[in-house]
Amino acid sequence: MIGTRSFPVDAWWVREPHLDLDLLPQTESVFALSNGHIGLRGNLDEGDPHAIPGTYLNSFYEARVLPYAEAGYGYPEDGQTVVDVTNGKIIRLLIDDEPFDVRYGKLLHHERTLDLRAGTLVRYVDWVSPAGKRVKIRSTRLVSFVQRAVAAIHYEVEAVDTEVRVIVQSELVANDDQPDLSGDPRVSAALKAPLVHVTGDLEPHGALLVHRTRRSNLLMAAGMDHVVEGPGSVQEDTVVREDWARTTVLGTLQPGETLKVVKFLAYGWSSVRSVPAVRDQVGGALTSARYSGWEGLLQSQRDYLDEFWDAADVEVEGDGVVQQAVRFGLFHVLQAGARAEGRAIPAKGLTGPGYDGHTFWDTEGFVLATLTATVPDAAADALRWRHSTLDLARERARALGLRGAAFPWRTIRGQECSAYWPAGTAAFHVNAVIAYAVERYRLVTGDQQLEIDCGLEILVETARLWMSLGHYDSAGAWHIDGVTGPDEYTALVDDNVFTNLLAARNLRAAAEGSSRHPQVAERLLVTPDECAAWRDAAGAVHIPYDEALGVHPQSERFTQYDEWDFEGTKDDYPLLLTTPYFQLYRKQVIKQADLVLAMHWCPEAFDDGQRARNVDYHEKRTVRDSTLSANTQATMCARVGHLDLAHDYLHEAALIDLRDLHGNARDGVHMASLAGAWSALVDGFGGLQVGGETLVIDPQLPSGISRLTFRVRWHGMRLLVEVTDDEVTLTLRDGGDAVDLVLCGEPVTVTADKPRTWSWTRRAPLLPRPTQPIGREPVTRA
């Protein structure tokens, strides 16, 4: 866990005022820069010391055989692991003959700042070499949102009180040594030297290296170019070897003089294009970057972010910590999705090697919920990527003896890579969540084109999957047996409520989409009979309910399982590292919101009393060993009136990485939790519901937040929602003349001519604030 003093509270920055080497692993993730295509971990410019060196290209992976001591039919044979590609971040510095290394000499000052509006990572260093030579270093790094293939570093060294000879070595390094990552199953396997040299080119002010992965046979190129500015004569020289290239800049500085090096970096990769094509693509990007220049890149970065914040920002008065964390989260969500363009959005974006760089259901479930309302084009791109893998999903369904398409539980490029089938293959809800994201995109944007282009095909193929997964009993109820829901502490259960509700929604969406777009449906061979069968199954879906307790068990029989001994395991969290699955699966212990998530996404299936009792029952048994949980608990606690508890969960979801609350931020930030923090504010306290044809807003604020302002897009319009202690003001900013919505349960209309204000009433909870398992209570914000 990171202490509260490491990152001071600032509205628009995440600043590390002094260097703490013990936190290098975490700060490398927190300070990672990305545009969804290129990802640079926040490694120090000079490379050493580091925890995990990381330079990633979205979907650039190496394949590895998945080992099974006892294999079974249908187990995936190959895994995919994100590759730490050629490292272009490195700028080493020698002062006279001594290398700059923060562990030696005297570090007078070291400060790093992630600037959420500038989109840069800025570093100030004031250092005295072991020989007593003092220099100031200032570097600024960016990964361009505007020039997708480009990153750049602005690097300055200033002599302070004596003449120094300065040597700057700017490098490209392939096959960086990888640390041995722990045996924790959540951490990706490190790959050793996955890149094979193809060619290398010396350029006028830099170099370009081309490599190919050993097994997956993907081609990549990395190039660097430099603009050097310094007093007197500055020498520049470049050498190229198989696995590295180095541009050396040498100059002599008098006190107060500065040597400045701008390093332009470009990356490209392809599974199909030729070596010259990939090389030229990178060369072209470098030329373009040099043409824009450092200042041009910096300005376009800020313009891009101004536009983003204008449409996405959330203002949280009264809780500066959450304010900062939510903006930090939105920034990382943007970084993950902005320019992914036809590639997956991994669970950790491009900020670290966690989960092997895979994408899971939480991208569609959580990350796209935020992007759809803030950067809808990025959400559409992500859904187009899913659609591009549909043939693989069809193949997978056939291998499993199913119809339609079965999307992978975890993957980089679309092939199923999950080696533990009870929590992989069996977790079919991923398909319904993808379908839900397609539907949500249409509902929020009003855009029909995505559905026509590819959305309906996803809806139809996943509906077919569900029809082959479900069956009717003799009484006519429709069941889905033997699957795994979101909660990973149960598996292979019958009639998981979340899965069944989402599957029914999927079936209805496919039927409705087919009605809306009969020509597309015809091309997909959808018949009226098939649509009728989808509607029938959706209408007959069985939702288990425990009459005696008045609660929904998260799956059939769950409430009859033995209770967990929370007292006995209070020192054993996370339980998956101290307890066999066998024990977890058969008892009433919940890793993450499951039934509670069903209530968030399918509010229409529950009444107020059920909602209150369900939250109460499941709160007592949820240990939050997953980072996917707190945001949902926040939202649903807000909706049943436990507003301060909701605030506590919001805080946890938002601070997951800035405080390293789960102890694994070093492997990358938790994109779904960060996106979920936005949902907790907007869906929870804002009361936003986008699951129907009409927008719903129903705000409730906890005592610790005096004012909440958020922005949301709806059918091309931009709405501003400001909630104070007792009032809510809606402003229709642009995109239309009027919007109808349901506010605090009443239909209202907001017009473009002026904001409108209503009062809202604090909701009284039906039940007292629930308790949590001992030791798993969220930190109290009070």
Added chain:
Amino acid sequence: MIGTRSFPVDAWWVREPHLDLDLLPQTESVFALSNGHIGLRGNLDEGDPHAIPGTYLNSFYEARVLPYAEAGYGYPEDGQTVVDVTNGKIIRLLIDDEPFDVRYGKLLHHERTLDLRAGTLVRYVDWVSPAGKRVKIRSTRLVSFVQRAVAAIHYEVEAVDTEVRVIVQSELVANDDQPDLSGDPRVSAALKAPLVHVTGDLEPHGALLVHRTRRSNLLMAAGMDHVVEGPGSVQEDTVVREDWARTTVLGTLQPGETLKVVKFLAYGWSSVRSVPAVRDQVGGALTSARYSGWEGLLQSQRDYLDEFWDAADVEVEGDGVVQQAVRFGLFHVLQAGARAEGRAIPAKGLTGPGYDGHTFWDTEGFVLATLTATVPDAAADALRWRHSTLDLARERARALGLRGAAFPWRTIRGQECSAYWPAGTAAFHVNAVIAYAVERYRLVTGDQQLEIDCGLEILVETARLWMSLGHYDSAGAWHIDGVTGPDEYTALVDDNVFTNLLAARNLRAAAEGSSRHPQVAERLLVTPDECAAWRDAAGAVHIPYDEALGVHPQSERFTQYDEWDFEGTKDDYPLLLTTPYFQLYRKQVIKQADLVLAMHWCPEAFDDGQRARNVDYHEKRTVRDSTLSANTQATMCARVGHLDLAHDYLHEAALIDLRDLHGNARDGVHMASLAGAWSALVDGFGGLQVGGETLVIDPQLPSGISRLTFRVRWHGMRLLVEVTDDEVTLTLRDGGDAVDLVLCGEPVTVTADKPRTWSWTRRAPLLPRPTQPIGREPVTRA
């Protein structure tokens, strides 16, 4: 599958009248010789050609790391694989300068016979070398039941029609090349060169080699000694190298002359003793064998088997095929258990590398059922072995968060080696089955001493396990959730009937045993409260019952699962190789008898109507992809009056290896199925029940068996039971003056003075003969 003509029907032999190289893999298993300590596969004397070379020492294994693509807490780290040890079977032959190889020259005659009364494998060969030299070879091989460390080969070569120079090379070969076994998960991983040379000694007429395993660090020695007899001057010479030793015998034979070589082999191993100790143990065994001589070994072998058959034989008039197969099965069961003495009895005995050489629950469940009634000392030894692993089982229970002892699902030396937990760790019924074997041994033998020595400790520790696995619901019923029963096509189910009934029996047995032996119980810290808790749980155990169907689901909700599409998968057997577990687990498809086995072992829990309906229901859904199933289906079909169907299943269980019905006899014979064939005859048609304090016999014969005679031990007495078409005759042969039993439902007494005869009535089935899934009907005997 092996055609019916490969092994002609003989009452006391399994004879292969001609060599079929395609069947070498299977005949190596069928003709394997073993005494439970040493196992020699039926490889040809000259080593080549072979399918799988195999020489095994019980429990001599190599360790290997079990790989997991996604590991979980509590997964076993190390696997154990039986090692193909130093091969002493090899006797190569050169005729003039040409090696004898059945693939070259002309094979005029080749015949092998497994003699079930002599305990030998005899081979006749009449061969003409490529150069036209004709010789007759006769070899006889035995693994001594009487001298546990000894095997021997009597090898003769006769010149037929011309003078030949004969060279016999008798060898010890360590680290034989292993074939690449298939990717079938049921087949063991081959280990390459696991033996490391320690020392080798040249002996006057042979040699001795000592090796150590690389990772498991076990020491073994193999020695050979020779007695040579031939016309004229015969030269003999031995060389010893690190991984092999060779004694060469050279002689010249005139037509009609014979060169005879008797090869004595001895083996020993230890995990604790020193090199000299193990070497001398083997040297001593060789000396003892030489002292007995070939004829002495042969005679003692026959004496041992005469005694065995006198107490164990089953005579089946009317079905010669089953007669032969059942004796073949009994012979292999004896070979597996006779001299195991404190070691496990593996699923394939010592006949092949299948299942890595592991032992499973079926040893206690099926093999010990047969041994207890026929060779009770061997059963006691096997239970003592289990007891010797109790500390490991306690450790395993603790690692799983459970109390008492959790015996491994699969192991060689006691450590859990199962890498797929839903069908390993979760299959806790292994513990109840071990407890049941302890109880059965006491009931059948009347012996209390084993219970005192070690049996009660097993009962108590497994009872404690069950108490930590089960829980009470609010209505006071006791449940066991989330475990896997015998049927491997369901997993992680709630309230598996078999498991719950056997667990309850386990709890009661622990309580009753503690009452019988209060001092032992006190030493085990058993309190009256604990016994009361065991009895309470046993009394409150929940047994699911489907009232609408009038059948017991094999586990909670099973009868509500979707039906399997048997028509659609009729070409896909065994399903585990063509279908993901996911699909198997959630539908009504049954790999092997589970509920039906519960009815066999716990008859008191079911009434006649339930039995009939349960058989009918489960027959329709059982595909028999496990070789453990047919014997149970035979027994229960007999008990509900489907006598001809029972006969069909009996045939399948008995012929599993002689016909290679499951296509994997090459990996070793199926000990549980072979033992189960005996049970099908004795429990099924004989109607024997040994689960209570009183012996029960209730015979029923199918139309194809005119007379059934079997022998059974009961409380030290030996009973002969002869069943004809309408009569049953009981003879108390020795061991007591009188025995009370229940015959055909009536209490009767048989005294030692004379046999008694009763008539029996054919039972009318309550339901018509059930059907099976298409393509999975047993072969009809009619």
